[in-house]
Amino acid sequence: MATSCFADRLAKHVQLSDAERSALARLEENPRKVKRGAMIQRVNETVTELFVLREGRAMSFVLLPDGSRQILRVYFPGDFIGSASTIYSKAPESLVALSDVVICPFDKHALRRLLEEHPRVAALLFLLSNAERVALTDRLASLGRTSAKARVASFLLDIFDRLRVTDDGVTDSFDLKLTQEEIGDAIGLTSVHVNRMVRQMEQEGLISRANGRITLLDMERLEEIGHYTNRHKDMDFDWLPSQP
Amino acid sequence: MATSCFADRLAKHVQLSDAERSALARLEENPRKVKRGAMIQRVNETVTELFVLREGRAMSFVLLPDGSRQILRVYFPGDFIGSASTIYSKAPESLVALSDVVICPFDKHALRRLLEEHPRVAALLFLLSNAERVALTDRLASLGRTSAKARVASFLLDIFDRLRVTDDGVTDSFDLKLTQEEIGDAIGLTSVHVNRMVRQMEQEGLISRANGRITLLDMERLEEIGHYTNRHKDMDFDWLPSQP
DNA sequence: CGACCCCTTGAAATTGATCAAATGCCGTGG
DNA sequence: CCACGGCATTTGATCAATTTCAAGGGGTCG
Structure with a gap:
């Protein structure tokens, strides 16, 4: 069985079948090293890829016209990043490596296949996406009112x-x-x-x-x-x- | 064919099959009227339901201990609300009607069946959830840096x-x-x-x-x-x- | 008519930003 | 090994945006 950082993360929540595990592992077939400080994705660039962060730390952010930066999210190993490119053809945010990282890029068509063939994984991704949403609302309340x-x-x-x-x-x-x-x-x-x-x-x-x-x-x-x-x-x- | 406010919304983006449409319509079988100002969901209450907002306007918010309020999102007809309850057993946010509204509550098990039987709809929901996420990051940047x-x-x-x-x-x-x-x-x-x-x-x-x-x-x-x-x-x- | 809610306006207080400079830390090259 | 450059942290002084407090006005509903 191929290893999958992402599957390991999901397995902390639910049991995965072997078929599901290997389907997830296929998302991580192309690991790529990126140096600390390097850009993984640039805002407004056309994107068709998503990533699993396998090692290291990364962050997403946007720059405002006056040069100030808002960091949107800090990511850790096992996180699924760049999911905005599932729906937007141009990246709404930049991604940069905070340390030397290993990321596994995969095309959104690979994600499509995964969603079609493994409805339970699809549901799980939907749930985790909702958890991310709540994390963002928590920070929104923090910025807005504390x-x-x-x-x-x-x-x-x-x-x-x-x-x-x-x-x-x-x-x-x-x-x-x-x-x-x-x-x-x-x-x-x-x-x-x-x-x-x-x-x-x-x-x-x-x-x-x-x-x-x-x-x-x-x-x-x-x-x-x-x-x-x-x-x-x-x-x-x-x-x-x-x-x- | 039963009407579905939510299906109509999705159909603005992709074509839906009749089977998909009627599956979505089943989510809206139990419309309920709620008066302006009334609570739809209270923070920390146990929740197993989600809602489609069919008519009117609603909002989600949290209250901080000092009494201040952060409004997280304003919702319009066709919006899918309360999705946090897919993953959290206790509501992380309150929902209240901003005008007289019609909401269609459905149990998360009904959502489960939908996701199992209609992978394409599952994918679509995943995408829209990512769009919501981006909307939140936009506001995060707005609050944090403007x-x-x-x-x-x-x-x-x-x-x-x-x-x-x-x-x-x-x-x-x-x-x-x-x-x-x-x-x-x-x-x-x-x-x-x-x-x-x-x-x-x-x-x-x-x-x-x-x-x-x-x-x-x-x-x-x-x-x-x-x-x-x-x-x-x-x-x-x-x-x-x-x-x- | 009165109660209530929302909008409006002013003045004072406060939080956090800006500006500026000093200190410390670390890796590199002489 | 030491000097140097560059970056991050620390600190002080001043400034500006936003909050707080307070009060008045207008509309609506019972």
């Missing part, structure tokens, strides 16, 4: 909880691998102000930092400050079509 | 373009049917500041208002001010499975 400190807190918790889904080594600390400017671009703040908030949270004993590594010292208070809810706990896949 | 005036401009254009998809009567003016406080809650501003921006845009000849009706007088400038892109023009459904 203070700078709350945004930093919830952003850290979000990254932390997402890393924990796949990486069992994560217990209370993690490598953020983002500059303060990037954090700011993700949560709608300047790097200067991110610095002040991080620094303040450190002094208050909420977090600590050591060469790029963040430790969450008081998660309860962080959740309270950030108005954060961990959505991962509440997922329910039971109603999906039973295994073929 | 001025109050830009947010108002892009919000108006977005509502306008979405109304135009279904309602042919819309050419340059439309009923917003939202209070200034609701606009503010959607784009992360106070009602006071929304008022100042709307008023300013009116004085500059960008828009005009008459008893709740908004007319867009200078769309080009509005698009520029709001950094707005109309995504509807760029949709591509050609690669979908061909008709069965």
